[in-house]
Amino acid sequence: MSGPAKTTDNMDAKAEPRLLQPRLAPSEQSAKFIFMICAALALGFMALIMVFLFKAGMGLFLANYEGPGVSLTDFFFNTAWYPTYDPPDFGIGALIVASLAVTALSSIIAAPLGLGLAVYLSQVAGERVREIVKPAVELLAAIPSVVLGFVGMVLIAPFMQSVLDVPTGLNLLNAGLLLALMATPTVASMGEDALSAVPKELRDASYALGATRWETIWKVTMPAAVSGLTTAIILGLGRALGETMVVLMVAGGSAQIPTSVFDSIRPLTSTLAAEMAETPIGSHHYYALFAIGVILFLMTLCFNLLAFFISRRWRSMGAR
Amino acid sequence: MALFGYDYQTRRRREALALFLIRASAVLVLAILGGILAFIFYNGFSAITWDFLTQFPRDGMRAGGIFPALLGTLLLAVGSLVIALPLGFGAAIYLAEYARPGALLTAIRLGISNLAGVPSVVFGLFGLAVFVGVLGFGRSLLSGSLTLALLVLPTVISSAEESLRQTPQSFREAAIGLGANRWQAIRQVVLPAALPNMLTGAILALGRAAGETAPIMFTAAAAYTLALPDSVFSEVMALSTHIYNMATSGTHIEEARHLQYGSVMVLMALVLGLSLIAIIIRARLRRGRQW
Amino acid sequence: MVTATQTAISAQNVDFYYGDFQALKNISLDMQARKTTAFIGPSGCGKSTFLKLLNRMQDMVPGARLAGRILLDGTDMYAPEADPVAIRRRVGMVFQKPNPFPKSIYDNICYGPRLIGIRKAADLDIIVEKALRAAALWDEVKDSLDKSAMALSGGQQQRVCIARALALEPEVILMDEPTSALDPIATSKVEDWIQEAAGNLTIIMVTHNMQQAARVSDFTAFFFLGELIEYGPTDDLFTSPRKKQTENYITGRFG
Numbered sequence: 085m086s087g088p089a090k091t092t093d094n095m096d097a098k099a100e101p102r103l104l105q106p107r108l109a110p111s112e113q114s115a116k117f118i119f120m121i122c123a124a125l126a127l128g129f130m131a132l133i134m135v136f137l138f139k140a141g142m143g144l145f146l147a148n149y150e151g152p153g154v155s156l157t158d159f160f161f162n163t164a165w166y167p168t169y170d171p172p173d174f175g176i177g178a179l180i181v182a183s184l185a186v187t188a189l190s191s192i193i194a195a196p197l198g199l200g201l202a203v204y205l206s207q208v209a210g211e212r213v214r215e216i217v218k219p220a221v222e223l224l225a226a227i228p229s230v231v232l233g234f235v236g237m238v239l240i241a242p243f244m245q246s247v248l249d250v251p252t253g254l255n256l257l258n259a260g261l262l263l264a265l266m267a268t269p270t271v272a273s274m275g276e277d278a279l280s281a282v283p284k285e286l287r288d289a290s291y292a293l294g295a296t297r298w299e300t301i302w303k304v305t306m307p308a309a310v311s312g313l314t315t316a317i318i319l320g321l322g323r324a325l326g327e328t329m330v331v332l333m334v335a336g337g338s339a340q341i342p343t344s345v346f347d348s349i350r351p352l353t354s355t356l357a358a359e360m361a362e363t364p365i366g367s368h369h370y371y372a373l374f375a376i377g378v379i380l381f382l383m384t385l386c387f388n389l390l391a392f393f394i395s396r397r398w399r400s401m402g403a404r
Numbered sequence: 405m406a407l408f409g410y411d412y413q414t415r416r417r418r419e420a421l422a423l424f425l426i427r428a429s430a431v432l433v434l435a436i437l438g439g440i441l442a443f444i445f446y447n448g449f450s451a452i453t454w455d456f457l458t459q460f461p462r463d464g465m466r467a468g469g470i471f472p473a474l475l476g477t478l479l480l481a482v483g484s485l486v487i488a489l490p491l492g493f494g495a496a497i498y499l500a501e502y503a504r505p506g507a508l509l510t511a512i513r514l515g516i517s518n519l520a521g522v523p524s525v526v527f528g529l530f531g532l533a534v535f536v537g538v539l540g541f542g543r544s545l546l547s548g549s550l551t552l553a554l555l556v557l558p559t560v561i562s563s564a565e566e567s568l569r570q571t572p573q574s575f576r577e578a579a580i581g582l583g584a585n586r587w588q589a590i591r592q593v594v595l596p597a598a599l600p601n602m603l604t605g606a607i608l609a610l611g612r613a614a615g616e617t618a619p620i621m622f623t624a625a626a627a628y629t630l631a632l633p634d635s636v637f638s639e640v641m642a643l644s645t646h647i648y649n650m651a652t653s654g655t656h657i658e659e660a661r662h663l664q665y666g667s668v669m670v671l672m673a674l675v676l677g678l679s680l681i682a683i684i685i686r687a688r689l690r691r692g693r694q695w
Numbered sequence: 696m697v698t699a700t701q702t703a704i705s706a707q708n709v710d711f712y713y714g715d716f717q718a719l720k721n722i723s724l725d726m727q728a729r730k731t732t733a734f735i736g737p738s739g740c741g742k743s744t745f746l747k748l749l750n751r752m753q754d755m756v757p758g759a760r761l762a763g764r765i766l767l768d769g770t771d772m773y774a775p776e777a778d779p780v781a782i783r784r785r786v787g788m789v790f791q792k793p794n795p796f797p798k799s800i801y802d803n804i805c806y807g808p809r810l811i812g813i814r815k816a817a818d819l820d821i822i823v824e825k826a827l828r829a830a831a832l833w834d835e836v837k838d839s840l841d842k843s844a845m846a847l848s849g850g851q852q853q854r855v856c857i858a859r860a861l862a863l864e865p866e867v868i869l870m871d872e873p874t875s876a877l878d879p880i881a882t883s884k885v886e887d888w889i890q891e892a893a894g895n896l897t898i899i900m901v902t903h904n905m906q907q908a909a910r911v912s913d914f915t916a917f918f919f920l921g922e923l924i925e926y927g928p929t930d931d932l933f934t935s936p937r938k939k940q941t942e943n944y945i946t947g948r949f950g
Binding site: 504505572574575576577578579580581582583584585588592593596597 | 750752755757780781783784787788790792794795796797798806807810811856859860863
């Protein structure tokens with residue numbers, strides 16, 4: 085520690101500060117590299133899905149050996165879906181309405197039921213009961229959709245037909261009920277997370293002011309978690325919108341705009357599943373299915389982005 | 405005082421009603437779950453015999469068993485995990501341990517969680533076009549496994565990344581402070597701590613892959629095969645698609661009902677069994693967690 | 696042998712930034728070998744930030760930038776050719792919260808030695824016993840070495856962490872508020888250990904507890920707002936501080 089050394093250091097010290105970075109030894113570099121490849125591959129595949137969907141979906145709007153491409157207005161606003169007629173109709177208006185109708189119907193049931201469950205699990209149930217109900221909700225979420233579709237066909241449809249005296253039990257209502265069953269666990273578990281994250285101090289403050297348990301839940305806990313609860317419902321809706329097997333099996337399958345809950349409908353997803361196998365590659369019908377895939381993708385994206393921004397706002401408000 | 409008394413009673417009554425409805429929602433969901441399980445068990449139990457599990461279907465699916473479908477489902481589920489797990493865990497390690505936080509990482513996470521929500525039938529569409537068509541794998545075990553792998557990949561990545569993030573930062577600091585390099589800290593301290601949770605996520609993914617129908621309908625599954633698959637390029641039967649076919653497109657739908665119930669019961673046992681295992685392991689882990 | 700006043704670590708004109716925020720301003724400080732040096736100061740004064748620079752733990756923080764030099768036994772530990780892994784083996788660290796791995800006590804202690812390739816059970820047994828004895832924990836845990844370190848009390852956990860650091864036979868041990876998460880009894884055990892180790896080991900500790908600094912350290916450095924205000928023998932600093940800020944702090948007039 086000599087004096088002269090110190091003066092030169094002094095001059096060094098006034099130089100630009102250096103960025104400190106964890107340096108990786110060669111053996112580490114290879115480990116990092118392998119994981120990077122994994123991440124790149126995984127992300128690459130996922131990007132590929134999007135690119136491929138969009139590219140193939142574009143084919144519908146371009147001319148090919150069958151004739152000129154379909155116009156965007158026709159695609160969205162035409163309600164006639166007759167892809168195998170000559171000339172074919174590729175209007176997905178009725179399919180979109182069907183998807184939205186069945187999703188909306190299911191949410192009318194799933195939102196209150198799911199929120200009720202969420203409140204029950206996070207605020208009402210005792211520890212022991214909770215440990216039974218929570219796994220049950222998770223099991224409900226895990227039931228394969230083909231099984232629920234099967235139940236809809238052999239149990240709900242005949243029941244509806246005989247009790248409500250409708251021409252077919254395979255209809256909007258049947259599908260809506262089953263989709264509600266599929267969306268409820270999503271709403272419940274995500275809603276529970278949101279409610280449990282509300283600080284205990286907030287609830288204590290409410291109790292200390294003489295509020296009942298319900299008043300605390302309704303006026304303090306749920307408002308504090310409102311973005312999380314909204315996110316939960318949105319993602320539950322997303323699940324109902326994307327569900328395929330149930331609507332394929334119990335929604336009836338007619339491409340028409342429903343006028344009552346007992347109408348047979350054909351949502352976007354079941355159209356894909358029903359027609360995917362028998363379309364010649366390169367035909368407009370084939371491309372039309374990809375265009376439907378793009379629409380489904382974009383709808384999911386909207387739901388997720390909405391959920392993301394709501395939950396981010398929620399976090400920045402500090403009401404964790 | 406009288407006013408307060410009245411007010412108090414109304415409030416109490418309102419609370420009782422609200423709590424009743426909340427409890428009722430829980431009871432309703434439990435009842436529905438129990439009802440579905442009971443319905444399937446009651447109708448399917450008589451169909452379950454040793455022959456049912458080990459024989460091929462016979463007489464145009466009116467008799468016989470589901471062995472090829474059961475085997476096909478297991479092969480597809482395991483096949484998809486063989487592809488998705490290494491890739492997904494590797495990607496999760498990169499994202500959780502190496503990637504620099506920032507807007508790009510947030511965008512990547514958002515993209516992953518978005519793909520987790522894309523309808524499974526869209527994955528099926530992609531698989532049909534790319535694996536069956538462009539790459540020429542045909543309708544096969546391979547195409548189906550790849551499609552399922554892509555389907556579960558986003559979930560595998562985000563659940564594994566979550567497990568890694570839950571491992572306390574202090575573990576990494578302690579290891580680095582003792583002269584471990586980054587990779588040693590991950591391999592010797594972070595991974596052992598996070599692995600049980602990561603594997604729980606994998607079991608859930610396995611259950612999901614086993615129960616899916618739409619993605620394999622057109623990429624792997626045949627309505628009927630004469631023989632068991634002998635390579636990854638063979639068509640296979642699967643329980644889920646078998647149920648769908650028997651219930652919707654057979655010529656003897658009513659006659660084959662007991663076989664349908666039996667198949668549903670086997671599929672349910674398989675999928676819910678896996679979920680239950682995962683749920684139990686996770687509850688144990690949570691209770692036994694020491695950090 | 697070296698003389699009693701040899702410098703273990705010497706910081707020279709150290710500036711340190713997190714991104715654009717300057718956390719440390721022109722710190723120059725020589726820390727004596729085989730003595731205990733305490734860093735004191737109010738929260739956010741930079742004392743922990745500075746401590747973590749001394750074994751390059753700050754490398755892990757994205758956007759961390761440094762100017763100036765920090766010499767370990769005369770060589771710059773931030774020189775391009777310096778290996779942070781090798782430095783951390785020579786400069787051990789004990790953290791604020793006990794952070795044992797979820798492994799057995801034995802495996803916790805062996806973690807460092809195994810990293811440098813010591814594999815033989817016989818060697819490891821000796822190292823474990825020596826380290827645990829040095830950390831004054833041997834008698835309490837010798838019959839339960841294969842028990843999870845997580846099952847120990849907080850004070851025992853912290854001494855496992857000390858033993859774990861000692862197993863590498865470091866020249867310097869950095870301690871970041873090592874007793875702030877501990878109860879008074881556990882605290883006194885850790886303090887006892889520090890006093891016993893003094894004379895054999897260089898200890899550099901951060902503490903917000905001035906009595907602790909006064910009890911166990913030979914030298915004390917007072918940090919305030921990222922600057923080193925005063926540094927000297929502990930007795931001098933506490934009895935006759937040269938700077939007004941130091942006096943205000945140790946008499947409890949702020950912070």
